[in-house]
Amino acid sequence: xxxxxxxxxxxxxxxxxxxxxxxxxxxxxxxxxxxxxxxxxxxxxxxxxxxxxxxxxxxxxxxxxxxxxxxxxxxxxxxxxxxxxxxxxxxxxxxxxxxxxxxxxxxxxxxxxxxxxxxxxxxxxxxxxxxxxxxxxxxxxxxxxxxxxxxxxxxxxxxxxxxxxxxxxxxxxxxxxxxxxxxxxxxxxxxxxxxxxxxxxxxxxxxxxxxxxxxxxxxxxxxxxxxxxxxxxxxxxxxxxxxxxxxxxxxxxxxxxxxxxxxxxxxxxxxxxxxxxxxxxxxxxxxxxxxxxxxxxxxxxxxxxxxxxxxxxxxxxxxxxxxxxxxxxxxxxxxxxxxxxxxxxxxxxxxxxxxxxxxxxxxxxxxxxxxxxxxxxx
Amino acid sequence: xxxxxxxxxxxxxxxxxxxxxxxxxxxxxxxxxxxxxxxxxxxxxxxxxxxxxxxxxxxxxxxxxxxxxxxxxxxxxxxxxxxxxxxxxxxxxxxxxxxxxxxxxxxxxxxxxxxxxxxxxxxxxxxxxxxxxxxxxxxxxxxxxxxxxxxxxxxxxxxxxxxxxxxxxxxxxxxxxxxxxxxxxxxxxxxxxxxxxxxxxxxxxxxxxxxxxxxxxxxxxxxxxxxx
Numbered sequence: 001x002x003x004x005x006x007x008x009x010x011x012x013x014x015x016x017x018x019x020x021x022x023x024x025x026x027x028x029x030x031x032x033x034x035x036x037x038x039x040x041x042x043x044x045x046x047x048x049x050x051x052x053x054x055x056x057x058x059x060x061x062x063x064x065x066x067x068x069x070x071x072x073x074x075x076x077x078x079x080x081x082x083x084x085x086x087x088x089x090x091x092x093x094x095x096x097x098x099x100x101x102x103x104x105x106x107x108x109x110x111x112x113x114x115x116x117x118x119x120x121x122x123x124x125x126x127x128x129x130x131x132x133x134x135x136x137x138x139x140x141x142x143x144x145x146x147x148x149x150x151x152x153x154x155x156x157x158x159x160x161x162x163x164x165x166x167x168x169x170x171x172x173x174x175x176x177x178x179x180x181x182x183x184x185x186x187x188x189x190x191x192x193x194x195x196x197x198x199x200x201x202x203x204x205x206x207x208x209x210x211x212x213x214x215x216x217x218x219x220x221x222x223x224x225x226x227x228x229x230x231x232x233x234x235x236x237x238x239x240x241x242x243x244x245x246x247x248x249x250x251x252x253x254x255x256x257x258x259x260x261x262x263x264x265x266x267x268x269x270x271x272x273x274x275x276x277x278x279x280x281x282x283x284x285x286x287x288x289x290x291x292x293x294x295x296x297x298x299x300x301x302x303x304x305x306x307x308x309x310x311x312x313x314x315x316x317x318x319x320x321x322x323x324x325x326x327x328x329x330x331x332x333x334x335x336x337x338x339x340x341x342x343x344x345x346x347x348x349x350x351x352x353x354x355x356x357x358x359x360x361x362x363x364x365x366x367x368x369x370x371x372x373x374x375x376x377x378x
Numbered sequence: 379x380x381x382x383x384x385x386x387x388x389x390x391x392x393x394x395x396x397x398x399x400x401x402x403x404x405x406x407x408x409x410x411x412x413x414x415x416x417x418x419x420x421x422x423x424x425x426x427x428x429x430x431x432x433x434x435x436x437x438x439x440x441x442x443x444x445x446x447x448x449x450x451x452x453x454x455x456x457x458x459x460x461x462x463x464x465x466x467x468x469x470x471x472x473x474x475x476x477x478x479x480x481x482x483x484x485x486x487x488x489x490x491x492x493x494x495x496x497x498x499x500x501x502x503x504x505x506x507x508x509x510x511x512x513x514x515x516x517x518x519x520x521x522x523x524x525x526x527x528x529x530x531x532x533x534x535x536x537x538x539x540x541x542x543x544x545x546x547x548x549x550x551x552x553x554x555x556x557x558x559x560x561x562x563x564x565x566x567x568x569x570x571x572x573x574x575x576x577x578x579x580x581x582x583x584x585x586x587x588x589x590x591x592x593x594x595x596x597x598x599x600x601x602x603x604x605x606x
Contacts, residue, residue: 002494007494010477011476284472291460292461292466292489293460295457
């Protein structure tokens, strides 16, 4: 069989024009599919930045909360109630909100403010400068050094600013695994300072972060919290809920899906038509092969092999191109939200396989219908 | 007998527009025989060639090659029969323009699952026999008509078939080249106790035939023995 596949390869490579058109067509389709889905996954990942960065196992929240950004404050007594639920090892409050920072030069900049439990500082980010204990100093904040750090004037330790008309001092510089989606710098402080300086509503507690005594206790905690009229989600469940919000309750998911499908159709059209033309051009030669003694199954194998070779080449080049552009984007654009995951690689591969199989099928239908008698009718 | 054709009938279309291409055609071909099938255009020569090559199924009659009724074979067995028993030289050659001459000649061996490298080696040997050793790496479009014809012949004989089938082999060649090629094929194939069937209406090469069948309107109208 390898000789027949070598023959198929030589026939394919022999027609350089069509070979390049096929590879470029599929490359372009894969590039677009990868870019679209990578942007989508990037946006989803960045939108879940707080869930990832804070790292709590269970998040207790109002049942109507969809994303970490849109928290609905809960009454303080809920913290005590959750702490009393069997299976809870400990529970701490979390404040997540926004503040308006006035920089030294007088400019204003919105910032995300995370208020960590005063006693435990659960969910604190690792510091690259400063000491953790310095967060307890007067008006102390940690700033996250990410793509949005420069928007606060790239503050150093000791830099002062105003936040919601209160004085703030940079006491530490931190890093986080995932940057925020919305392009805002992030400040960490204690829960007490955040709730004192920032919000204006009656209730101030955005989330309760819970550590269960064991994984087996999670279901019981969820049931108990649900009975109180609130919702307790594991980090994975909260991430999924956040993903679904962006996928189904914003236009983002549908738009990306449409663009991905368009890319697929473009790739399928180019590859399908070019491959069919390739088969048509070689129809008499395939007829000659049939007359000489090639079995139909061997011709089918040749066509599939040709389409799969073109498909895999296009997939490789497409992924390479998309990766290159995303890498370039990350270099040039702060917080560029695009990430290549196994899911979108797998999805693009499946779509390329569909393109290859459909293109091959179109050609195969024609080849199986060739009457080798044509080679005698010149 | 290497080939026996018994009362073969082939028609196209159905009543009332049914057209008969072959009517009760019977003949045989023995080893070391070079049979010519001649006749005017539309007389059924090519249809007969297709039927005895296992390409076009007859409506009636049998075609027996080496004792096997080929039209009782499955599609795959029929393909194997063509691959292992027959060698074809098509009128328009049907060479692959994007393969080299050697690769073109190697095709039947490749289909027989001979390794690519071994197929090419054998193809080069046969190209040397047909006098095209120096053209082995050229694509067919860079060869003259006569050279392409020789490539087609090299492809037909590379797998050493029992029965060589040539369709209008000299149609696009000048007289001398045509004669040289037919002479070469005859010598090469018949020496090996094989048989050749030639469909032609080129009377310049009749001299090489051991027997000639003359066809008209799908029937054999004349049989001439031992011309050569």
